[in-house]
Amino acid sequence: MISCRSQVTQMIVSAKVRKSLKWTQVAESIGMSKEWTTAGCLGQMAFDKAQAETLGKLFELPDEAIAWLQIVPYKGSLPTSVPTDPLIYRWYELVNVYGSTIKELIHEEFGDGIMSAIDFSMDIQRQPDPKGDRVNVVLSGKFLPYKSY
Amino acid sequence: MISCRSQVTQMIVSAKVRKSLKWTQVAESIGMSKEWTTAGCLGQMAFDKAQAETLGKLFELPDEAIAWLQIVPYKGSLPTSVPTDPLIYRWYELVNVYGSTIKELIHEEFGDGIMSAIDFSMDIQRQPDPKGDRVNVVLSGKFLPYKSY
Amino acid sequence: MISCRSQVTQMIVSAKVRKSLKWTQVAESIGMSKEWTTAGCLGQMAFDKAQAETLGKLFELPDEAIAWLQIVPYKGSLPTSVPTDPLIYRWYELVNVYGSTIKELIHEEFGDGIMSAIDFSMDIQRQPDPKGDRVNVVLSGKFLPYKSY
Amino acid sequence: MISCRSQVTQMIVSAKVRKSLKWTQVAESIGMSKEWTTAGCLGQMAFDKAQAETLGKLFELPDEAIAWLQIVPYKGSLPTSVPTDPLIYRWYELVNVYGSTIKELIHEEFGDGIMSAIDFSMDIQRQPDPKGDRVNVVLSGKFLPYKSY
Amino acid sequence: MISCRSQVTQMIVSAKVRKSLKWTQVAESIGMSKEWTTAGCLGQMAFDKAQAETLGKLFELPDEAIAWLQIVPYKGSLPTSVPTDPLIYRWYELVNVYGSTIKELIHEEFGDGIMSAIDFSMDIQRQPDPKGDRVNVVLSGKFLPYKSY
């Protein structure tokens, strides 16, 4: 009996290691970006029927798990509110150090409102650099103005 | 007597409102990016002597405050570990929802290590879009491999 | 020197008590709803120039405070993450008890996405009832579907 | 051996996915609203004997589980005090941003007291809108005045 | 300028010590119980105009403070979520040790619902006892049944 999506995430993560799959391969198999696909496989997005069935074959999941992949999960992928993992912490630190700056500059350009985390996409690329390659990340989120009424 | 950098930050923020300055103007005055300049003015970066003096004039700061702008501040710009402000929270949410994805994809491309938050830059731009303009943010951080020894 | 919006909020709250004003009067003075106006006066929304000047007269605020009313504030009106005030706690309790239900029913009707708290309005009314009058609240938020990419 | 209600909730959630049921169907089966029924199935309300037996058939639950459905559960449906799921967080954010406003306006209209979260009902509906459909939620709670003595 | 009720609470507490008043005297002056009166003076209840004026004279408060006493305060009288003071902690401990018992016995007698903390009164008395006097506290709260709909 599967009673929550995180059990399916564990099955996927376990199969990925056993079968030495790469997230880019997984993404290609369903024709979506590697960022959205990985987030979905890690329990943060819902898949449509065709995608779920393709993933089910790739990861050799039982039918019940394939059904779960189409259910909207309870989101949030971190075990603690301040992440302990150094790679993820650096992102938390960016929000902490630059958070007030981001707020000021978006408001200066757009007025009161937010950058959407829902109508949102992300692209992560290697940027070659003679002084050491860089991780280049492009975040794109729709600006949503606060409604006054 | 000024005994911590946050008193200077308050003076700057207060002067900016009183004098209706924009962060982009402030950045131009010292010839740096709007992102780094704003972060510095909000108490997250240290300025060199010339920058500090220019800012001192712009914001009409006392000499003691100009000295403080050259001191490395205790960083972290948020009052709570989970931010309450909706704009900043959306960024925290991104780290929460996409954190494990970012980790997986950077490790898949680069191996064990992190994306630096120190050798780092950020660029925030308006991206016109007929369905509603978007906030476009480019983050660039050097990849730092974990040393094995 | 005013260095943050909460000082202005204190001035407003203090003046409101001293002058025995009602929030509905305040809202009428600027021609907006009582909900949005009160939220703005309590430091959760930004006003335009005309609104800020009207409020400045009503609450007898200094010019510097009127400038601050036009700045987007750092939002979040509660002193603790779990509110202690019984009236506000009941709302927190609703989110706690009904949170998973709201999630299930919105996803069942709309698919993956959220109910916006930005493109949002709220209307609070007294609903007469012989067994004891009721508080009737209508919340309206745009549905925002999660983007897949 | 079932030793707490959450085990029954897991059985229900698991059966719902396996059998592709909808909450509206579940609600119809017992003749109650979709909001109250879903909350009950997710472990936040107690059912009477007839309701519990109907649900037992629908979800193919063992007799012990049907007995548990009639027991008042330990309520609270969120795993953390600040919810990480974006849909539920938006509601937490509403309480945070509008909490003090709600408090002010209810007190202005009714005096000291609270809006009951017990003598309470909720109705969630889709509101068609050319600019994007909206989620419309009506909350109705009895006003309870503070007793002075 | 008084900008929150807690400033008035401090004035009252300070005057009470300076003038060696007793809470029972204060309660008599406004003709209410000592429990409700003390809670009000400590910033947990709102007074009507006559009560506020009587208290204003007793504690020699300025007019602005008397206006504040008629405003519903932001409630919650403890500085930390788990109280450090030994006397108050014992009550927290009672809730912790007996909380599940209270829940079970009220549900067994009344069904699903709560004991109101709003339509509520409390009476604290000394109960002479040869083995050492006891504190006797009677709590009376209306039972509010959960509404099903």
Place this chain on the structure above:
Amino acid sequence: MISCRSQVTQMIVSAKVRKSLKWTQVAESIGMSKEWTTAGCLGQMAFDKAQAETLGKLFELPDEAIAWLQIVPYKGSLPTSVPTDPLIYRWYELVNVYGSTIKELIHEEFGDGIMSAIDFSMDIQRQPDPKGDRVNVVLSGKFLPYKSY
């Protein structure tokens, strides 16, 4: 193997539902109050040998569990420091809203010291009331004066 009292509590709670027992019946079986008996069965008190054996028969517990009922448990019956369950939360709220009042009035009557939560008893009764029945709770705790030395 039973390695902590909470396993026995789960056995008892499970048996109580399966066998439709009431706490008042359980209390009668051992000749103690319903409050103390329930607290004991929920893992907050230790039973003597005769009581434990009677309970063992009533709940059909194994011998090992009967031995555990005679061991003093690690007390505290709530899963979080601020309880999420609405019924129990109302009690936490009473401590929060009335905590400072209780402290003031006990000190005014008795001087420095506490109301014992150990030499303590509680009695919960239904109090019929035409406006809605009330929960009446009598708490009795020995006053313990702070020792000065």
Place this chain on the structure above:
Amino acid sequence: MISCRSQVTQMIVSAKVRKSLKWTQVAESIGMSKEWTTAGCLGQMAFDKAQAETLGKLFELPDEAIAWLQIVPYKGSLPTSVPTDPLIYRWYELVNVYGSTIKELIHEEFGDGIMSAIDFSMDIQRQPDPKGDRVNVVLSGKFLPYKSY
């Protein structure tokens, strides 16, 4: 205006440094132990009138402060729930490492109940030792048996 005991504590601590007093001298001046006296001066105990007046002269306190010394304070002398100061932390660590042991051994000797922290005294002495002097602390608390009823 003094509005809480901690202001008096600051006056005492400040005067003690300015006048180079020792706690043992302070204790002698009122004829009590150094442990109880220090706790009282640090805002954890209430003094009687004679003691308060003696301390008032010793620390040159205003009359209002002397009145406050006779009021039972809100107790708890640590700024965080886990103390950061190394000396005090070692005591917290003792409770953490030995807490379950203390519980087991007191219950084994006395049955269910507690060691009182109210009917309690403490004596701190230097114990000479050739391998390095030791701090010797004797704690004496009345055993209070849990009441069964």
Place this chain on the structure above:
Amino acid sequence: MISCRSQVTQMIVSAKVRKSLKWTQVAESIGMSKEWTTAGCLGQMAFDKAQAETLGKLFELPDEAIAWLQIVPYKGSLPTSVPTDPLIYRWYELVNVYGSTIKELIHEEFGDGIMSAIDFSMDIQRQPDPKGDRVNVVLSGKFLPYKSY
């Protein structure tokens, strides 16, 4: 497979209840104090080979568990940072109420440094008293001066 010391602790605690052993007997079996022995059995100290084997026989532990008893455990015996159990809480309360006093008096006698919790021993005894027996605890810790360099 045993993968952490706490599994061994559970075996010991379970065997102790099953076999009705007392901690004083356990301590005698290895010739150490009851305080240190109990702490060790509860997973706070490491035993030598002979002690571990004796305990293994007494509690009928498997060989793997006996090996684990000789490994230094991850210490800390409380499930929450503020303990909920009333007996242990009283000790936490002592640290909270008397913490600053202990700090002041040790520094007054010894200068800057700490009382060791490592080079430490504890002795718990019953002290007969006509007004009710007392728990007498002697704590002895080496004073360690802060090194200046």
Place this chain on the structure above:
Amino acid sequence: MISCRSQVTQMIVSAKVRKSLKWTQVAESIGMSKEWTTAGCLGQMAFDKAQAETLGKLFELPDEAIAWLQIVPYKGSLPTSVPTDPLIYRWYELVNVYGSTIKELIHEEFGDGIMSAIDFSMDIQRQPDPKGDRVNVVLSGKFLPYKSY
């Protein structure tokens, strides 16, 4: 099915106790330092294929576990944000007591930036000393200057 690295860590820790291995032996077997090897075995570093296979033989791990050893783990080896274990707490205390000092001195010597915890190594040695041997730890981290842009 292995679904996270911590299951492998448990297998390693369990095998190490069963087979009485030492970390220095484990380190020698793969030709790396004892510090990095231990961190890796405890789930904080990723191994290459050859290292993982050697460790697999040494600890008699299944193939699936060997695959997991080559995956970058979610790092962070402590169960609570403030560690309870006395040895590890002393290190936390160092950061707490000396943290601001370390910050000041590194900035004084190097300017704004950090000491890397990624391009980092650590060496732990016994330093004989007639007054008691000392633990000598050398930490070496690359200085990374904050980028200004």
Place this chain on the structure above:
Amino acid sequence: MISCRSQVTQMIVSAKVRKSLKWTQVAESIGMSKEWTTAGCLGQMAFDKAQAETLGKLFELPDEAIAWLQIVPYKGSLPTSVPTDPLIYRWYELVNVYGSTIKELIHEEFGDGIMSAIDFSMDIQRQPDPKGDRVNVVLSGKFLPYKSY
């Protein structure tokens, strides 16, 4: 009136910026290491009379402040239990990532006990390196074995 050491720390920090002093100069003035001196000036150590007077002249402190420098402070230099400043956080991260490793290796070499943070010294040096200079830190702490008794 100075009522706690942190006021003196603010005076020192303020004077250091105003007078452009360096910590190495401060250390030389009292003939102690830069690490211990800085920690002391930042409120973590107590100075002797001669040191305090020298520092008083250097920082132009009032006599009352010089008296406070000789008092043992309440230690702990970080405003939050998990530090937000990136430089200090890296040290917290080291404890988190390497904490269990440090524990294992010290126990393997020394047996049960701790590395003292009291009988402790620290030396921070620049280590030139063609690939980027490194921060080299040597920590030396006496090993303290756990006493068994």
